[in-house]
Amino acid sequence: MGRASQIVYGALGVVLFLAGWEVIGQYRLAGLTWPPLSTVIEFLGTSSRWPLFGRALASTMSSAATGFLIGVSLGLVLALGVHLLPRLRPGTDRLAAMVNAIPAIALGPILIVTFDRAGTPAALAAIHVFFLVYVAVSSGLTAAQRAQQDLLTVLGAKRTMRLKLLEAPAALPAFASSLKVALSASILGAILGEWFGAPRGLGVIILNAMENFQIPLLWSAVLLAAGISLALFGLATWLERAVHRRFR
């Protein structure tokens, strides 16, 4: 399939999807709780609501960004640590996998006690991000080819030198790929974290709108959240391609 027809078909698919959303909403095929797309967009476009969405968005984004930075740093540090001390690796792998398997609803109460309600979204985002980055980087660091390792060792490169010249660059593509998934994971973690009584944020709007039957508000907030993760995903895909071109 040519690139042009790919774009045309893809656009057609998106348009049909949006049209389907509108039609289902207009004719109430899915009941009263499925608003037409135009209603949701009109709701989002009303300027009197912008401060509300703006505040929520800023809060969620700053939680996600904080969580993202903490999670990425933790994941990188721990992956480097187990790379330099391989004996610690099996235990750390298990620990990371288990932390990732703790249900979010159980983490919620623990995080509230530890970081209070306002800090919980960032903490939950950090945990999600940490796992993705740790897994990708710790396996990426071992991706360098054996022969290249041996060459550097024979030439007298020390451990840190080998890491800098060979292993770290070899891990970059995996790191970039993990950042891509981690970005959406950080938004998800922040919104989930807001469900445990955060003072403001998109997650708070989503949950309150569900409970109070404010259907256009509910869909607007969800659409906003989805739009943001999509935009970040697109940005990260572009970044990932650039890194893969350079380092592979």
Place this chain on the structure above:
Amino acid sequence: MTRHGLSQIWGILLLFLAWQLWVTAGAYNAIVIPRPLDVLADLVTDPSAYLEPTAATVLVAVLGLALGTLLGAGLAIAAWTSRVLAGMLTPLGLVFSSVPVVCLIPVLARLFGYDERTVLAVVAVITFFPCFVFTAAGLRATPPMTAELFRSLGARRAKVLLRLALPAAVPQMMIALRVTAAQSILAAMVAEFLMGTGGLGNLFAVSHTDFKMSRAFGASLVAMVLSTVVYAATARAERRVRERWT
């Protein structure tokens, strides 16, 4: 315990030890955070309380997985038969796989009502997109020249699908299963927590409001172990399939 075993689990032991010490030293009330030993004690002394919720969560997760896989694979096959459909669906599939599905729970709850159907829908939606993306990729990844061989031998489209494309897609579908199966238990639990429809999520919610924190965390512990076991099992199954198939 063998040295090998200890090298695997020291991290987890350390975490539990830190938890126990943290709660004891911080003198948190047992209503806020239970001690890990109390949680284990509750699990051991009253296992029957966990039995039914666990079965409910596993059942809804399995049904949701099956439903999502069926829909995802079905749509992938539809996309395989038609170039136009494939061109239309592939970007949508990619778009949706980056949407935070758990955030959709409130929307689904409003669409399906506050009951098990929503929990089922959540698991199905989570399973659906990865299954569609991976199966579609697998259906196209037939070994080189085999499609030409089938065509020159005069095989019908349905036969090519059954004998060539679907078997070629199985390893990819296993990846989708590994990605989603463990996730489905945790997602079901979040949905049950919000819906209050039985299962481990509901056990957590009810015990939490009754200040039975040991039981609430016991429910989480069960879900955690379940999802870890499911992940290990699906990862092993995926490896097996990959070794046999390729």
